[in-house]
Amino acid sequence: MLSKNHIKSIKALHKSKHRRNERQFIVEGVKIVDEFINSDYRIINIYGLNDWVCTNENIDIEIIEVSQKELQSISLLKTPNKVLAIVAYPEVKSIDFVSDDLVLALDTIQDPGNLGTIIRIADWYGINKIICSNETADAYNPKVVQATMGAITRVKFEYTNLQNWLGNLPQNVNIYGTLLDGENMYESKLSDSGVIVVGNEGNGISEEVQALLTHKIKIPSYNNSQMESLNVAVATSIVCAEFRRPSK
Amino acid sequence: MLSKNHIKSIKALHKSKHRRNERQFIVEGVKIVDEFINSDYRIINIYGLNDWVCTNENIDIEIIEVSQKELQSISLLKTPNKVLAIVAYPEVKSIDFVSDDLVLALDTIQDPGNLGTIIRIADWYGINKIICSNETADAYNPKVVQATMGAITRVKFEYTNLQNWLGNLPQNVNIYGTLLDGENMYESKLSDSGVIVVGNEGNGISEEVQALLTHKIKIPSYNNSQMESLNVAVATSIVCAEFRRPSK
Structure with missing residues (x-):
């Protein structure tokens, strides 16, 4: 079960100031979490309902199984969609203009x-x-x-x-x-x-x-x-x- | 001053069911209310702050002067913008396709x-x-x-x-x-x-x-x-x- 402090630390990321301090942000929903898993972003951990966890066992990321109620407590969505991930901000790299960009x-x-x-x-x-x-x-x-x-x-x-x-x-x-x-x-x-x-x-x-x-x-x-x-x-x-x- | 019942009857129009029953809807803000005044729509009445009312005295529509607090109580906007109008649904006319449409x-x-x-x-x-x-x-x-x-x-x-x-x-x-x-x-x-x-x-x-x-x-x-x-x-x-x- 997620402790109150754990929930609080996740919810803090709904605010811009905390995101910038922690250099972490929240991603929600099956499809978009899947896109992040398959991207270069570093995922810190994932909170998923049992049925999401069961179909994603092979992923090499820390997955925490949560109840519907727990997911609701950390989500910003009215109807949370099975999974929420905490993702690290990417390293800041300056963007150069290349000639055919x-x-x-x-x-x-x-x-x-x-x-x-x-x-x-x-x-x-x-x-x-x-x-x-x-x-x-x-x-x-x-x-x-x-x-x-x-x-x-x-x-x-x-x-x-x-x-x-x-x-x-x-x-x-x-x-x-x-x-x-x-x-x-x-x-x-x-x-x-x-x-x-x-x-x-x-x-x-x-x-x-x-x-x-x-x-x-x-x-x-x-x-x-x-x-x-x-x-x-x-x-x-x-x-x-x-x-x-x-x-x- | 707007009575509680008056406020209630306006706020009811925030809901689809009431809009359809009453055949009236709400329009907010200086610019868009102005567009409705200059359109074919029939405006039932207007609730405006003193400074809006003073600059719109020549309009042939029932204008009710309200305080900032009253406007807040009937508005859906976080920061209401001086004026709110109640507008009648237009007569339903079926749309025909004309050859160069x-x-x-x-x-x-x-x-x-x-x-x-x-x-x-x-x-x-x-x-x-x-x-x-x-x-x-x-x-x-x-x-x-x-x-x-x-x-x-x-x-x-x-x-x-x-x-x-x-x-x-x-x-x-x-x-x-x-x-x-x-x-x-x-x-x-x-x-x-x-x-x-x-x-x-x-x-x-x-x-x-x-x-x-x-x-x-x-x-x-x-x-x-x-x-x-x-x-x-x-x-x-x-x-x-x-x-x-x-x-x-």
Whole structure:
């Protein structure tokens, strides 16, 4: 049986501050835990119901069998799904731009759902490096991890001063940014490699970062819709689809 | 001052059953209430803080001035934004397909956030008719209304038996559906008009509706990503962008 202190120490990881101090985060559910087991992440331990444990006996990770009630007590989900894992933060490595990379840069995405959805989009479109401004939501927030549907195991992150990172890129790298008053992206030359910057939900791309863009683009609406903007994850998906379009 | 019963009657509209019985729903926040005031919807009354009331004196709608505490007591938002309106459900009109329409059909979208985001996408792409299966989330759920960012005032809905609605379309109407095993949409002929069906978050498009599709399409991932699928609102946005692309 899990002691009260044990439960408390797990639940503490629901909070950002404790995650950062402990350098550990929580992953829940059969499918996504499975993705982490098969990834490069180091799993510290796993809390599983009896039927999950029985079908996963061969895994070389410490597994603690728990009751439904115990799982409920450590889970953030309304209906916990059989298993919860504690995973170690990966070693922080700085991300370098390599010549044929297509990289996403997030200028302060604050909503965990948006961040998770963006990571899933990146993975779908073969973008495996994401640079996050230091003010971007924590990628290891459980809501982010769930929303990525496993994509988080395949995409690399770096949290950094975005302005400096962009400023240090080689001169020939195209830096695209989506802005409401940019050039129609269907009339722009979108290169196969480069950096795509997406901005904050309310304020868009900061002025400092805008100054570093080499191309300002926009997604045109149809027949000048009265709708002023798109959700940031939606806009990211449309732009990434266009960059990866077979003919563009 | 609002009486307890008055507060109770407003809060009842947070629940789907009461909304349907009363045929009224709640809209919150300065921007979106403003969109409703300027729309065809009939507003029953408005509860506003003093500063909102002072700048909106010329509106021909019953306005009840409330305190911050009263607004908090009737609001669903953590930080209510100055004004809340009670709006009447529009008269139910059946939606007919007109020859050059591009229409969205939702086969049981269950998450209010997804539904709201899809309505916003539809508005952006000039799609102003949405057919919802009867099992689709209630468009007048407050979470949906907020997520549409006002688009809901410009898009028409009909909740109906989707299978029957599609079955009764003229024979020459193209019915597209997004499926994981469809034809690459970049290699498909996408017509300017027709119906785009999107399916449920977990189960996709039902078999009965699949049988009525004239074109099964998919959004290809880049280099066979391991990611199995996209969020349904994201997939809808990529498909709508492609249908509305200046050259396709």
